[in-house]
Amino acid sequence: MLDTLTFLLEKLFLLAHIKLSSLLPPLGAERGDAPLTRRCDRDEPLPQPAGAPQKFQRGDLLEVPRTLFTHFGIYLGDNRVAHLIPDILPVLTADSRQIQEMVTNTRLLLGVLSKRASIRVDSVEDFAYGAGILLNAMDRAVRRSPLSGEEVARRAERLVGTVSYSLLWNNCEHFVTYCRYGTAQSLQTDKFCEWLKLLIRDQRNVLLTALLGLLSMVCLGISSSTTLPTLLIPFTLWMAS
Numbered sequence: 001m002l003d004t005l006t007f008l009l010e011k012l013f014l015l016a017h018i019k020l021s022s023l024l025p026p027l028g029a030e031r032g033d034a035p036l037t038r039r040c041d042r043d044e045p046l047p048q049p050a051g052a053p054q055k056f057q058r059g060d061l062l063e064v065p066r067t068l069f070t071h072f073g074i075y076l077g078d079n080r081v082a083h084l085i086p087d088i089l090p091v092l093t094a095d096s097r098q099i100q101e102m103v104t105n106t107r108l109l110l111g112v113l114s115k116r117a118s119i120r121v122d123s124v125e126d127f128a129y130g131a132g133i134l135l136n137a138m139d140r141a142v143r144r145s146p147l148s149g150e151e152v153a154r155r156a157e158r159l160v161g162t163v164s165y166s167l168l169w170n171n172c173e174h175f176v177t178y179c180r181y182g183t184a185q186s187l188q189t190d191k192f193c194e195w196l197k198l199l200i201r202d203q204r205n206v207l208l209t210a211l212l213g214l215l216s217m218v219c220l221g222i223s224s225s226t227t228l229p230t231l232l233i234p235f236t237l238w239m240a241s
Contacts, residue, residue, distance in 0.1 A: 059149025086111030
């Protein structure tokens with residue numbers, strides 16, 4: 001059962017965090033507004049191996065591209081990184097030694113489902129988990145200028161502890177953008193919401209959901225559990241499009 005939930009969670013991460021820049025115009029382009037970010041105007045730097053010698057400065061934003069999503073953290077100095085990660089264990093115990101152990105997939109999954117997380121401090125190696133690290137790459141994507149490195153690090157240190165979690169509205173990217181730029185923002189969430197808006201506006205989906213509803217009625221029979229979704233979902237999409 002836990003393996004199944006883990007698989008479903010990975011798919012949800014894929015939907016919520018996958019980079020959709022290749023599928024979307026810059027935010028605001030449809031309205032003729034200036035784009036909120038400049039990510040599409042730059043070449044993505046190549047991540048450096050986690051074990052490679054690097055000179056991070058206190059307050060640097062570290063970015064770890066992974067297969068399904070990107071993880072973010074703030075460098076505090078002395079090989080320490082503050083980052084937000086879903087974790088159920090701080091809710092269950094106050095034992096700091098157990099909590100400080102590396103977060104397992106089970107702890108992460110239960111943290112996502114219970115919407116609980118912790119802002120914790122780990123070594124650079126544990127934070128990167130073998131992946132390459134991008135240094136301050138978001139500075140070229142966000143319009144706001146970064147705060148001073150000391151202020152960034154102090155903001156991160158003040159927030160260390162248990163926090164609420166939301167896959168879309170309070171994740172690791174919101175944490176680092178608040179610390180470094182003064183305003184919580186998630187470029188990955190913004191792109192996902194823009195993609196979702198375009199999906200809803202596409203009137204072809206009204207026909208598709210109607211056909212799927214009719215198919216479910218044919219296969220499962222006519223009942224309130226099949227008829228109501230068949231009518232309400234296409235109607236809602238039609239009104240929203």
